[in-house]
Amino acid sequence: MTLTLNVPDELAAYMPKNETDLVAVLTAGLKRWRGAQHREVQQLSDVTEMLAALPSPQEVLALRPSAEASERAEALLRKNSEIGLTLEEQAEWDEIKRVEHLVRVAKAKAALKLKPA
Numbered sequence: 001m002t003l004t005l006n007v008p009d010e011l012a013a014y015m016p017k018n019e020t021d022l023v024a025v026l027t028a029g030l031k032r033w034r035g036a037q038h039r040e041v042q043q044l045s046d047v048t049e050m051l052a053a054l055p056s057p058q059e060v061l062a063l064r065p066s067a068e069a070s071e072r073a074e075a076l077l078r079k080n081s082e083i084g085l086t087l088e089e090q091a092e093w094d095e096i097k098r099v100e101h102l103v104r105v106a107k108a109k110a111a112l113k114l115k116p117a
Contacts, residue, residue: 006019031068043069047106056112061105069096 005111007015026069032046050063065073076093085093 029064044095044102047102048098051106057113060106060110061114063107072096 016025038047048112051060072092073096076085076089079089080093
């Protein structure tokens with residue numbers, strides 16, 4: 001597919017110079033955008049952006065990890081139990097745990113708000 005875009009000058013400086021990198025940027029952006037449409041979170045930045053929008057308790061309770069994030073977490077768990085993780089993978093796993101903890105806390109507080117007084 002051929003795509004022609006008009007990009008504001010202030011963003012043009014950040015545009016990748018080669019097509020492969022541009023495709024990677026568009027892919028990452030579209031995945032995040034699609035995930036946001038379905039209340040899916042993948043990274044800490046997704047969670048903080050969503051919570052900064054001051055969602056309703058129902059919206060917080062509807063949060064779930066993207067399929068890609070779930071698959072990656074399962075793969076890291078498997079690898080950790082089988083052969084162990086590299087330092088980079090351990091850092092990634094730690095980030096996943098931080099995101100999961102933040103979402104659990106937000107969901108617990110949202111559930112309390114929905115309880116009758």
